Amino acid sequence: MNLFMHDRNELYPSKSFMQIIELPGAETLAEDKNVLHSPEWPLLCRSLMAFSQVVNNLARSPDPDRVIDYSESKLTQLLQEALGGNCKTRVICCLRSNPEPKLLAKVLRTCTDLSQVKNFPVLNEYCVESLIIQYRARIQALGQEPDQAGNTKGQPNKVNAPKDQIWRLNNENVFLRDKNERLYHKLGELQETMAQMAGSKADLSSKLVFSEEEKLKISKDLIDLQIETNKMREKYEAENFELKNKILILENRAVELEIQKDRSSRELEMGEDRLQAMEKTRKELADEYVVLKSNYLALSKEHEKEISKNEELGLELLNLANSRNSFLKQQDNYTKSRAIYEEAAEELNRVRSLVAQLSSEKIKAEEVVASESERNRVEKNLLGNQEEIKEQIENMKKSHEEQQRIMEERIVKMGKELQEAKRAIRNTHHQLSEQSVVRIERVTAGEEE
Numbered sequence: 001m002n003l004f005m006h007d008r009n010e011l012y013p014s015k016s017f018m019q020i021i022e023l024p025g026a027e028t029l030a031e032d033k034n035v036l037h038s039p040e041w042p043l044l045c046r047s048l049m050a051f052s053q054v055v056n057n058l059a060r061s062p063d064p065d066r067v068i069d070y071s072e073s074k075l076t077q078l079l080q081e082a083l084g085g086n087c088k089t090r091v092i093c094c095l096r097s098n099p100e101p102k103l104l105a106k107v108l109r110t111c112t113d114l115s116q117v118k119n120f121p122v123l124n125e126y127c128v129e130s131l132i133i134q135y136r137a138r139i140q141a142l143g144q145e146p147d148q149a150g151n152t153k154g155q156p157n158k159v160n161a162p163k164d165q166i167w168r169l170n171n172e173n174v175f176l177r178d179k180n181e182r183l184y185h186k187l188g189e190l191q192e193t194m195a196q197m198a199g200s201k202a203d204l205s206s207k208l209v210f211s212e213e214e215k216l217k218i219s220k221d222l223i224d225l226q227i228e229t230n231k232m233r234e235k236y237e238a239e240n241f242e243l244k245n246k247i248l249i250l251e252n253r254a255v256e257l258e259i260q261k262d263r264s265s266r267e268l269e270m271g272e273d274r275l276q277a278m279e280k281t282r283k284e285l286a287d288e289y290v291v292l293k294s295n296y297l298a299l300s301k302e303h304e305k306e307i308s309k310n311e312e313l314g315l316e317l318l319n320l321a322n323s324r325n326s327f328l329k330q331q332d333n334y335t336k337s338r339a340i341y342e343e344a345a346e347e348l349n350r351v352r353s354l355v356a357q358l359s360s361e362k363i364k365a366e367e368v369v370a371s372e373s374e375r376n377r378v379e380k381n382l383l384g385n386q387e388e389i390k391e392q393i394e395n396m397k398k399s400h401e402e403q404q405r406i407m408e409e410r411i412v413k414m415g416k417e418l419q420e421a422k423r424a425i426r427n428t429h430h431q432l433s434e435q436s437v438v439r440i441e442r443v444t445a446g447e448e449e
Contacts (some may be wrong), residue, residue, distance in 0.1 A: 015185060021080060023048065023075075047075035052110055058084045059113035085130075087122050133178045173249060221442070232432060239428055243421045250414045257407045264403050271396045 005015070050073035057068050068084060070076040081087045091114045093107065 059116040
């Protein structure tokens with residue numbers, strides 16, 4: 001089997017060949033050499049003995065300056081490169097299940113010698129091969145020169161002419177053999193090239209179809225991936241929009257609650273100011289009430305004094321009236337005494353004026369009593385209004401505390417909703433990143449396939 005490798009930078013290709021050689025009849029290696037050299041033995045047995053001798057000589061001479069005779073048989077001549085030449089040789093030894101000890105020892109000894117043979121493999125280039133052919137032709141010519149020199153002394157020129165012709169023919173034969181071998185190698189190379197081109201054309205067409213199918217499959221996968229990505233992007237944008245709307249709604253609620261809180265705080269401050277003003281007014285009214293009550297007590301005492309005085313004057317008036325009646329009854333009897341009558345009249349006028357004065361003082365006392373009842377009514381109204389104001393303030397405090405508690409609960413709830421929205425956004429981002437990583441891995445895996 002011939003192998004060729006052509007480098008673009010080189011003019012000529014590099015070539016190599018593989019030989020598979022089977023050597024049957026290994027049992028002849030255990031026979032006697034003298035018997036094997038007899039003409040009765042077949043040529044294969046003699047070739048195996050020559051092979052064993054060449055292997056033994058190569059094992060004993062590992063140096064490159066060795067001189068080995070491969071001309072004892074055709075087998076050794078054919079294996080000149082495989083044994084100690086430009087070749088990498090591997091030997092596989094097959095034995096029977098129950099071999100003879102003598103035969104087994106000989107075969108194992110030959111295998112040991114084969115393992116000690118040293119070859120010198122080099123790269124087979126065209127120039128190196130041509131140089132080797134030239135060296136072989138020169139060696140063959142040098143081998144024939146001694147025979148020609150010995151024959152020129154004892155024979156005439158007629159005998160030398162056929163030998164020269166034979167030598168020339170041998171050289172031409174070697175040259176033609178090498179040329180034939182090169183042509184055969186070129187023909188094999190061309191055949192292999194044609195076979196490779198035909199196979200490569202079919203492979204290229206199948207690979208092209210397969211690559212087109214893979215390309216269509218990858219493009220389909222990419223389109224599906226883009227569609228899925230667009231869907232995920234739309235879903236993410238919709239969720240993001242909803243979350244932003246929720247955040248805005250929660251922020252608006254928080255702002256409204258802050259405004260309501262400020263309004264409630266302002267109302268509380270206003271209520272406290274009103275409470276302080278009403279408390280101040282209540283204190284002023286209490287002071288006025290104390291003053292009025294003290295005045296009332298003083299006036300009531302004076303009124304009682306005046307009443308007792310009026311009672312005394314009434315009794316005195318009654319006595320005077322009785323005395324007047326008695327005077328009237330006795331007027332006729334006492335007509336004589338005019339001066340007494342005038343005095344009685346003056347006294348009567350004086351009593352009348354006194355009674356009129358007392359009646360006016362009684363009216364004033366009634367006015368005082370009326371003003372006292374009015375004051376009690378005003379005080380009651382003020383105290384009642386104060387109670388109502390206190391109840392209103394307490395109700396305002398309770399409503400403010402309730403609104404503040406509700407507002408705090410709303411703020412806490414809004415904070416929880418905001419955290420849940422942020423957590424949902426983070427989860428959505430995480431899912432999108434994982435899906436993008438999986439898609440990228442799928443795309444890279446499809447491209448590698």
